[in-house]
Amino acid sequence: MTTTVDEHAAYIAALLAPALTPRSESVPLADALGRVTARAIVSPVDLPLFRNSQMDGFAVRAADLATLPVSLPIAGEVSARPTDPPPLVAGTAVRIMTGAVVPDEADAVVPVEDTTTSTTSDGETVTINRGRVAGDCVRAKGSDLRAGDELLPAELRLASRHLAVLAAAGLDVVDVRQRVRVAIVTTGSELIEPGATPTLGQVFDSNGTALAAAARAAGAVVASRTHVADDTAALLAAMRVALAETSADLILTSGGISMGDYEVVREALEPLGAIVTTIAMQPGGPQATAVFEGTPVVCFPGNPVSTQLSFEIFVAPLLRATAGMPPAVRAPRTLTTPVRSVAGKRQFLRGRALAGGRVELVSGASSHLVAGLAASDLLVDVPLETESLEAGATVQTWEL
Amino acid sequence: MTTTVDEHAAYIAALLAPALTPRSESVPLADALGRVTARAIVSPVDLPLFRNSQMDGFAVRAADLATLPVSLPIAGEVSARPTDPPPLVAGTAVRIMTGAVVPDEADAVVPVEDTTTSTTSDGETVTINRGRVAGDCVRAKGSDLRAGDELLPAELRLASRHLAVLAAAGLDVVDVRQRVRVAIVTTGSELIEPGATPTLGQVFDSNGTALAAAARAAGAVVASRTHVADDTAALLAAMRVALAETSADLILTSGGISMGDYEVVREALEPLGAIVTTIAMQPGGPQATAVFEGTPVVCFPGNPVSTQLSFEIFVAPLLRATAGMPPAVRAPRTLTTPVRSVAGKRQFLRGRALAGGRVELVSGASSHLVAGLAASDLLVDVPLETESLEAGATVQTWEL
Numbered sequence: 001m002t003t004t005v006d007e008h009a010a011y012i013a014a015l016l017a018p019a020l021t022p023r024s025e026s027v028p029l030a031d032a033l034g035r036v037t038a039r040a041i042v043s044p045v046d047l048p049l050f051r052n053s054q055m056d057g058f059a060v061r062a063a064d065l066a067t068l069p070v071s072l073p074i075a076g077e078v079s080a081r082p083t084d085p086p087p088l089v090a091g092t093a094v095r096i097m098t099g100a101v102v103p104d105e106a107d108a109v110v111p112v113e114d115t116t117t118s119t120t121s122d123g124e125t126v127t128i129n130r131g132r133v134a135g136d137c138v139r140a141k142g143s144d145l146r147a148g149d150e151l152l153p154a155e156l157r158l159a160s161r162h163l164a165v166l167a168a169a170g171l172d173v174v175d176v177r178q179r180v181r182v183a184i185v186t187t188g189s190e191l192i193e194p195g196a197t198p199t200l201g202q203v204f205d206s207n208g209t210a211l212a213a214a215a216r217a218a219g220a221v222v223a224s225r226t227h228v229a230d231d232t233a234a235l236l237a238a239m240r241v242a243l244a245e246t247s248a249d250l251i252l253t254s255g256g257i258s259m260g261d262y263e264v265v266r267e268a269l270e271p272l273g274a275i276v277t278t279i280a281m282q283p284g285g286p287q288a289t290a291v292f293e294g295t296p297v298v299c300f301p302g303n304p305v306s307t308q309l310s311f312e313i314f315v316a317p318l319l320r321a322t323a324g325m326p327p328a329v330r331a332p333r334t335l336t337t338p339v340r341s342v343a344g345k346r347q348f349l350r351g352r353a354l355a356g357g358r359v360e361l362v363s364g365a366s367s368h369l370v371a372g373l374a375a376s377d378l379l380v381d382v383p384l385e386t387e388s389l390e391a392g393a394t395v396q397t398w399e400l
Numbered sequence: 401m402t403t404t405v406d407e408h409a410a411y412i413a414a415l416l417a418p419a420l421t422p423r424s425e426s427v428p429l430a431d432a433l434g435r436v437t438a439r440a441i442v443s444p445v446d447l448p449l450f451r452n453s454q455m456d457g458f459a460v461r462a463a464d465l466a467t468l469p470v471s472l473p474i475a476g477e478v479s480a481r482p483t484d485p486p487p488l489v490a491g492t493a494v495r496i497m498t499g500a501v502v503p504d505e506a507d508a509v510v511p512v513e514d515t516t517t518s519t520t521s522d523g524e525t526v527t528i529n530r531g532r533v534a535g536d537c538v539r540a541k542g543s544d545l546r547a548g549d550e551l552l553p554a555e556l557r558l559a560s561r562h563l564a565v566l567a568a569a570g571l572d573v574v575d576v577r578q579r580v581r582v583a584i585v586t587t588g589s590e591l592i593e594p595g596a597t598p599t600l601g602q603v604f605d606s607n608g609t610a611l612a613a614a615a616r617a618a619g620a621v622v623a624s625r626t627h628v629a630d631d632t633a634a635l636l637a638a639m640r641v642a643l644a645e646t647s648a649d650l651i652l653t654s655g656g657i658s659m660g661d662y663e664v665v666r667e668a669l670e671p672l673g674a675i676v677t678t679i680a681m682q683p684g685g686p687q688a689t690a691v692f693e694g695t696p697v698v699c700f701p702g703n704p705v706s707t708q709l710s711f712e713i714f715v716a717p718l719l720r721a722t723a724g725m726p727p728a729v730r731a732p733r734t735l736t737t738p739v740r741s742v743a744g745k746r747q748f749l750r751g752r753a754l755a756g757g758r759v760e761l762v763s764g765a766s767s768h769l770v771a772g773l774a775a776s777d778l779l780v781d782v783p784l785e786t787e788s789l790e791a792g793a794t795v796q797t798w799e800l
Contacts, residue, residue, distance in 0.1 A: 003629075029594065033613045047771055049602055056659060071526060081589045081630070082601030098703070098770075099590060099660065101601045112659070144763070145771035152774065160617055161800060164610035165774035168704060172595035185433045186713060189481045190499060194429065195572035200450055201482030203568075210564035213433045216558055230481070258498065259456060261480060303498070304568060310560060316782075340430060363544070366454060368499075371447055371545035374552065374565035400561060 005313065005346050008279050008287060010268040012314045015289055015296045019249040020322045029163050035176035036157050036324035043151040043169045051102045058115060059095040059106035062134045075226040075253040078103065093126050102138050122343065131276035135356055147184035157324035180249050181223035182215045182324055183242035184208060187264050206370055207254040207307045207383050214308065218316045219323020223248040230256065232268035240258040241291050252297060255302025258286040267301050280384060282345040283367035284310045303367035309348050329399040333359040339389040341382045350376035351397060359397055376400065389392040404784065405681050405713065405746050411715045413695045415689055419649040420722045422577040429563050435576035436557050436724030443551040446542035452504045454537040458493040458526050459506035464536055474524040478503065493526050499587045502538050509537035527571060557724035579647050581620045581623035582615045583642035584608060587655040587664050588702055589629040606770055607654040607707045614708065618716045618722020623648040630656065632668035639692050651695060656703025658686040663700050680784060682745040683767035684710045698704035709748050709779065729799040733759040739789040741782045750776035751797060759797055776800065
C-alpha cells in the first residue's frame with residue numbers, strides 16, 4: 001500500500017491528537033518564558049494599582065493655577081516610598097516623586113523643570129509659570145488595565161513583556177500548557193554511541209542526538225532516550241520503561257521498519273497492530289505507526305537523513321503548533337540548478353537559500369548524506385510526478 | 401549632556417565588548433542545541449566510515465553482469481550487523497543489507513526487487529535481468545565528507561541537523577561559546593515581589609521578571625537576580641555578591657538614575673565614576689553606565705516600559721549577536737493612525753502588526769503602560785525631530 005506524504009501526515013496528526021491535547025500546569029514566572037498560556041488570564045487588579053505621578057515635580061490642584069505666575073506654599077512631600085499622603089490642602093503644593101501616590105484633592109502634577117522654589121521665613125514656596133489641566137502628569141488608577149480585564153489571551157507564547165505584565169499585576173505563577181513528553185528509542189545493532197571506537201561495520205548513532213534535539217527545538221521535552229540492538233524483547237522493554245518511568249506522551253523510534261531480514265521495530269510491533277506502510281516520498285519511504293499500551297508510536301526509517309526529514313515533515317509541525325510556535329516557513333524559491341527526480345515519489349532534496357529568493361541544491365539525494373543535510377538550510381519539495389525541473393523553475397521550499 | 405540613541409548604543413557596545421568577547425567551553429551534544437560553535441570543526445573521520453550498501457539486495461561485480469540474464473551462486477550474506485566480510489569471489493553474489501559493508505572485489509549492489517532467487521542441489525542462486533555499472537547502489541567511503549574536511553563552520557548556531565552530523569562523525573562534545581552571564585539588580589523601596597500583598601504606594605516589581613526573561617530570550621544566562629531597596633550600601637553589596645558568587649560578565653540595574661532625591665544607583669555609582677546621561681528618547685531618557693570592580697554595568701530607568709525598551713534597544717542586540725541569533729527584524733510599515741511626537745526625542749511607541757505591512761498604535765506613550773507593551777508586538781520608531789506623522793506614513797518598526 002502506497003500512501004502520499006499528505007495522507008500520512010494527516011494520519012499521524014489524528015493518531016497524535018489525543019497525546020497533543022493541551023493539559024495545563026502552573027509554573028513560576030521565572031520558568032515560563034516561551035511557554036504557552038493555557039487560558040486567558042484576567043487581571044486581579046487595576047494597573048496602575050493607584051493614582052501616581054508621572055514626573056518628579058509638584059502635585060497641585062489645576063484650579064489653583066488659573067492666574068499665572070502663581071506661588072504656592074510647599075506643604076510637604078510624597079516620595080516613591082510607600083505612603084498614604086494626606087489630602088492636598090487647596091492653595092498649596094506637595095513635592096512628589098515619579099510613581100508616588102498623588103494625594104487626594106490634587107489633580108495635576110507640575111514637572112520640576114517648570115518650577116522654581118524659594119525659601120522665606122514662612123517656609124518653602126514653589127513658583128509655577130505655566131497652567132495645567134486636571135490629569136496632567138497623573139497616571140490614573142486602572143489607566144493601563146482594569147481589574148477583570150484580560151491581561152493575556154489564551155494560547156499566547158510568553159515573551160518577556162508578557163511575563164512582565166503578569167508580575168506587574170502581582171501574579172507569580174501562570175497556567176501554561178504542559179510540554180509534550182517525547183520518548184525516543186533508536187534501534188540498530190550496528191550503531192554505537194559517539195565517542196566510542198568503531199570496528200568495521202559499526203556506525204555512530206546520530207538519530208538519537210538528532211531526534212532529541214529536534215523534539216526540543218519543536219518545544220517538546222525529551223522524556224527519555226534509549227538505544228536498543230535489533231532485539232524485539234529489548235525494544236519492547238525499552239518502550240515499557242519509557243512509558244512507566246517517564247510518562248511519555250508519545251514514542252518515536254528509528255530504524256527497523258523496512259523490508260530486510262532484521263527489522264526489529266516491524267517484528268516487535270506488527271503483532272501488536274502496527275501499520276507499516278510505504279510513503280510515496282524520497283527519502284523516508286518506509287514509515288510505520290503503532291499504539292503501544294495506549295500511547296502513540298511513530299516509527300521512522302533508520303537512515304539518518306530519512307529519520308531527520310521524517311520527523312521534520314510528519315511530527316515537528318504538530319509539536320510546534322502544540323508549543324504555540326509559528327509553523328516553519330514554506331516559501332517558493334527559484335532553482336539555480338536543474339533537478340532530476342523520480343515519478344511517483346515526492347522528493348525532499350537539500351538546498352541552501354541564496355539571495356533574491358533563489359535556492360541551490362546541496363549534496364545529493366541519498367539518505368546517508370548527513371553532512372549534506374547539515375550544510376543545507378532548506379528542503380526542496382519536488383512534487384510527486386515531476387521527473388525534472390530546469391534551472392529557473394519555481395519550487396516550494398521548507399525552512400529547516 | 402544629551403546623547404542620541406545611536407550614540408548611547410555605540411557607547412554600550414564598546415563598554416560591553418570585552419565582556420562579550422567569545423570564550424569557549426566544551427559541552428556534550430545533548431546540551432548543545434542552540435549554542436554557537438566556538439571554532440570550525442573538522443571531521444576526524446570519513447563519512448560514511450566505510451563503503452556500504454544503499455539497498456537491500458546482492459553485492460556483485462558489475463563486470464559479471466555483462467551478459468543478461470545472468471544467474472550467480474549466492475556465496476553468503478552481509479547483514480547490517482558489524483562484520484568484516486571476505487572478498488567477493490568473481491562470478492558469485494553476496495546477499496547484503498542496507499548499510500552493510502560492501503565486500504572487497506564487489507563494486508555494485510543489485511536491489512532485491514530486480515532479482516529472483518532459486519535453490520538447486522548446488523545451492524542458492526540469484527538471477528539478474530538488468531545490468532549495473534560500478535558504484536551502483538554503493539555508498540563510497542567518504543562520499544558525504546572526508547576526514548579533515550570542515551564538518552561545521554565557526555559561529556554556527558547549532559540546530560538538530562548540525563548535532564546529528566557531529567554525532568555521525570563520532571564526536572560526543574562540541575566547543576561552543578560560553579553564554580554571557582548577566583546579573584540583574586532591581587532597585588526601589590516601593591517595589592514588592594509578585595504574590596505579596598501591597599499597601600498603598602507599593603508596586604509589584606516587574607523589572608526583575610522582565611529583564612531575566614529578556615536576557616534569556618537573547619541567549620544569555622541569568623547569573624543572579626536581586627532586588628534592593630533604595631539603599632546604596634545594599635546595592636553595592638548586592639553587586640559585589642553577584643560578581644563574587646556568580647561570575648557575572650555584566651550587571652544590569654533598573655531604577656535610581658533620574659534626577660529625584662532617592663536615586664540609589666546614581667548615588668552609589670557616580671562616586672565610582674558612573675556616567676549618568678540623558679538620551680534624546682522617549683521612554684527611557686535617563687540612562688547610565690559604570691564599571692564596577694572591572695565589570696561593566698548598564699543602568700536602566702525604573703519605569704517598567706522604560707526598563708524593558710532600554711534593554712531591547714541597547715543590550716538585546718549585543719547579546720543576540722553574541723549568542724549567534726539573528727537580529728530582531730526591523731522593517732518599514734505603514735501607519736494606520738496619525739502619530740504625535742516630541743521634537744528632539746526619538747519616540748518608541750508600541751504598535752501591533754497588521755496585514756499588508758501596516759501597523760496600528762497600541763496603548764499610549766507613557767512609560768507605565770506595561771499592559772499596553774504586553775499587547776504590542778512592534779516598536780514604532782519615530783525619528784528625533786518628527787513632531788507628527790499622518791496615517792499612511794511609513795515608519796520604521798522593530799519586532800519585539
